[in-house]
Amino acid sequence: MMSSDRAFKELFVNLKGKQGVVIGAGVAGLTAAAALSRWGVQVWLIDKAPVIGGHAIQFSCKAIEGCVQCGACQVHERAQQVSRQKNITFVPGARIVRSRGNGRLELTLAASGQGAGQSAGRFPDTLNADALLVTTGFTVYDPSHKPYGYGQFANVLTNLDAERILHATGALARPSDGRLPRRMAFIQCVGSRDHRIGHDWCSKICCGSALRMARLVQSRQPGTAVTFFYIDVQSFGRQFQAIYDGCRERIRTVRAIPADIRKTADDDMQVTYFDPQDRNATDAVFDLVVLSAGLTPTADNAVLASVLGMRLLENGFFCPHDNDTQPPGMFAAGAALGPMSIAESIDSAGKAAFDMVRYLDGGRLR
Numbered sequence: 445m446m447s448s449d450r451a452f453k454e455l456f457v458n459l460k461g462k463q464g465v466v467i468g469a470g471v472a473g474l475t476a477a478a479a480l481s482r483w484g485v486q487v488w489l490i491d492k493a494p495v496i497g498g499h500a501i502q503f504s505c506k507a508i509e510g511c512v513q514c515g516a517c518q519v520h521e522r523a524q525q526v527s528r529q530k531n532i533t534f535v536p537g538a539r540i541v542r543s544r545g546n547g548r549l550e551l552t553l554a555a556s557g558q559g560a561g562q563s564a565g566r567f568p569d570t571l572n573a574d575a576l577l578v579t580t581g582f583t584v585y586d587p588s589h590k591p592y593g594y595g596q597f598a599n600v601l602t603n604l605d606a607e608r609i610l611h612a613t614g615a616l617a618r619p620s621d622g623r624l625p626r627r628m629a630f631i632q633c634v635g636s637r638d639h640r641i642g643h644d645w646c647s648k649i650c651c652g653s654a655l656r657m658a659r660l661v662q663s664r665q666p667g668t669a670v671t672f673f674y675i676d677v678q679s680f681g682r683q684f685q686a687i688y689d690g691c692r693e694r695i696r697t698v699r700a701i702p703a704d705i706r707k708t709a710d711d712d713m714q715v716t717y718f719d720p721q722d723r724n725a726t727d728a729v730f731d732l733v734v735l736s737a738g739l740t741p742t743a744d745n746a747v748l749a750s751v752l753g754m755r756l757l758e759n760g761f762f763c764p765h766d767n768d769t770q771p772p773g774m775f776a777a778g779a780a781l782g783p784m785s786i787a788e789s790i791d792s793a794g795k796a797a798f799d800m801v802r803y804l805d806g807g808r809l810r
């Protein structure tokens with residue numbers, strides 16, 4: 445029998461000179477690019493944004509007394525791995541606008557308008573690819589049409605806004621006056637599990653992410669009391685039960701989703717909800733509200749799928765590549781397939797990279 449070392453070397457030689465294109469440099473794209481490059485594939489890593497890391501590079505470490513397994517540091521680790529690999533070329537500020545060929549593809553690139561990209565002469569007009577992987581992630585639901593005053597009231601934020609503020613400043617203050625909130629609320633399931641807007645799915649990550657953020661805010665801002673409005677809590681992810689039990693001691697939980705939010709004269713938020721205990725409509729005033737906006741398909745999925753001839757699911761996320769659902773040599777991974785955590789995105793990208801290597805090796809690798 446051939447030693448695994450020899451088999452690896454042979455495969456490495458077989459894949460040398462093969463070109464793989466990874467579209468999207470979030471944690472999934474970074475994971476896949478690093479894996480492909482270790483197998484000897486020449487990788488072009490394309491992102492419409494000017495920097496690598498996708499959504500998760502904007503998140504803070506949520507550790508309080510110890511690690512709470514939020515996964516944010518995984519992105520930085522993978523970004524470093526990619527920067528050390530000589531056979532990965534990062535192409536920022538670009539998107540694919542045309543694809544030609546069968547098997548070996550010729551891809552046409554254009555500036556996305558989000559980065560210096562082509563205007564700085566940083567990427568070629570066309571690329572050849574022996575295989576490609578879509579890791580274009582998700583878009584956070586825009587809650588402007590919900591009756592919560594998002595976009596109108598300065599002190600109503602989405603979870604992503606809150607992550608960005610926390611990451612930039614280390615605290616979660618009121619945007620209207622920079623004061624630390626005394627009473628803040630999280631409202632869960634905004635734009636998810638909502639049949640009326642065709643978003644039937646659970647976004648999976650927002651319960652855990654809101655609770656971890658609430659714990660961090662409380663530990664850094666002891667004067668901030670937190671209320672958590674929810675339908676039910678999804679216990680995805682490692683150590684979730686321990687985190688949830690720890691939260692329940694410190695956070696007021698209300699099993700109801702508020703009907704609307706009105707602004708008071710002091711820029712506070714009056715939240716109306718149906719109190720499940722005394723079965724009455726109840727008002728409560730908060731000075732900061734965070735909406736746990738769900739994960740939705742990226743707006744340009746339809747364009748990209750049509751350019752590449754790939755298939756989308758009915759809900760707008762990419763179809764997985766199992767069972768020949770995608771054209772030969774085309775793969776998808778991470779949150780481009782549907783809502784998933786950082787750990788799941790890494791796992792999915794690792795599997796897709798392996799499938800891509802098998803495809804490039806003519807299916808010989810087991």
Ligand SMILES: Cc1cc2nc3c(=O)[nH]c(=O)nc-3n(C[C@H](O)[C@H](O)[C@H](O)COP(=O)(O)OP(=O)(O)OC[C@H]3O[C@@H](n4cnc5c(N)ncnc54)[C@H](O)[C@@H]3O)c2cc1C
Pocket residue numbers: 467468469470471472473490491492493496497498499500503514515516538539540579580581582584603604607649652653656742744748777778779780784785786787789
């Ligand atoms: C507020 C919030 C908090 C979260 N907290 C946690 C948490 O605590 N723990 C956890 O595990 N998960 C959390 N998540 C989920 C986490 O963000 C995802 O699991 C992770 O980002 C998925 O990685 P990805 O690479 O698949 O997608 P993304 O991070 O979305 O990256 C996709 C990349 O593709 C690029 N792209 C998109 N379209 C194109 C195109 N057409 N051409 C070129 N490039 C393109 C984008 O610019 C982006 O860089 C959270 C999500 C949100 C919104």
Ligand code: SF4
Pocket residue numbers: 504505506507510511512513514515516517518
């Ligand atoms: S997993 Fe999250 S909490 Fe743990 S060390 Fe990494 S960033 Fe911090």
Ligand code: SF4
Pocket residue numbers: 632633634636637645646647648649650651652676677678736738
């Ligand atoms: S993870 Fe929680 S907040 Fe997010 S959609 Fe599912 S139940 Fe709602």
